[in-house]
Amino acid sequence: EVQLVESGGGLVQPGGSLRLTCAASGFTLSRYWMTWVRQAPGKGLEWVANIKGDGSEKYYVDSVKGRFAISRDNAKNSLSLQMNSLRAEDTALYYCARGVITDSWGQGTLVTVSS
Amino acid sequence: QSVLTQPPSASGTPGQRVTISCSGSTSNIGSDTVNWYQQLPGTAPKLLIYDNNQRPSGVPDRFSGSKSGTSASLAISGLQSEDEADYYCATWDGSLNSFVFGAGTKVTVL
Numbered sequence: 001e002v003q004l005v006e007s008g009g010g011l012v013q014p015g016g017s018l019r020l021t022c023a024a025s026g027f028t029l030s031r032y033w034m035t036w037v038r039q040a041p042g043k044g045l046e047w048v049a050n051i052k053g054d055g056s057e058k059y060y061v062d063s064v065k066g067r068f069a070i071s072r073d074n075a076k077n078s079l080s081l082q083m084n085s086l087r088a089e090d091t092a093l094y095y096c097a098r099g100v101i102t103d104s105w106g107q108g109t110l111v112t113v114s115s
Numbered sequence: 116q117s118v119l120t121q122p123p124s125a126s127g128t129p130g131q132r133v134t135i136s137c138s139g140s141t142s143n144i145g146s147d148t149v150n151w152y153q154q155l156p157g158t159a160p161k162l163l164i165y166d167n168n169q170r171p172s173g174v175p176d177r178f179s180g181s182k183s184g185t186s187a188s189l190a191i192s193g194l195q196s197e198d199e200a201d202y203y204c205a206t207w208d209g210s211l212n213s214f215v216f217g218a219g220t221k222v223t224v225l
Binding site: 035037044045046047050059060061062095100101102103104105106107108 | 117150152154159160161162165166171201203205207211212213214215216217218219
């Protein structure tokens with residue numbers, strides 16, 4: 001059974017940093033692109049970034065370019081999102097999802113950016 | 116403001132057929148396949164349709180997708196109370212070089 005478990009969310013001040021982690025199990029991580037998607041409270045879904053199976057390609061939504069960095073450690077079955085220079089508008093539930101088509105999702109980890 | 120346009124809401128009575136539209140452009144729907152997601156209240160999204168009209172294992176055949184040109188649609192036939200949810204279309208946008216979601220359509224079963 002595919003399982004994705006996000007962690008690392010919390011309350012952070014504007015300008016601060018957080019590192020989110022997604023622990024993957026039930027499939028061979030290296031064979032899949034992996035994706036981060038976020039959802040602000042009461043709002044719709046927003047794609048954030050994705051990374052190829054071997055880490056050689058990465059894509060980001062314009063609003064996080066230069067501030068967020070996606071990475072993976074296939075040996076540890078782990079996906080990460082390093083978030084720097086956080087802004088109030090980054091407040092959201094962050095989901096990791098498997099593949100380009102995002103066929104499996106975790107339950108999300110909440111990031112709140114507030115002073 | 117999403118580049119994919121969905122109606123904010125749709126509704127129907129049990130057993131009816133409901134259709135949700137998703138309108139885009141040549142840089143997104145017109146040049147790539149479309150996925151649909153269902154998000155039940157308080158839960159993570161779930162992939163409902165991929166590659167325009169393919170259902171993942173376990174998704175009832177009451178759900179169907181189609182695409183024509185720069186538009187796509189999701190149809191729910193035999194509407195059931197458990198279908199009350201938010202539905203999102205999504206695809207890759209070659210101009211933005213990013214995956215894009217529609218703003219979502221809330222389906223209510225009357």
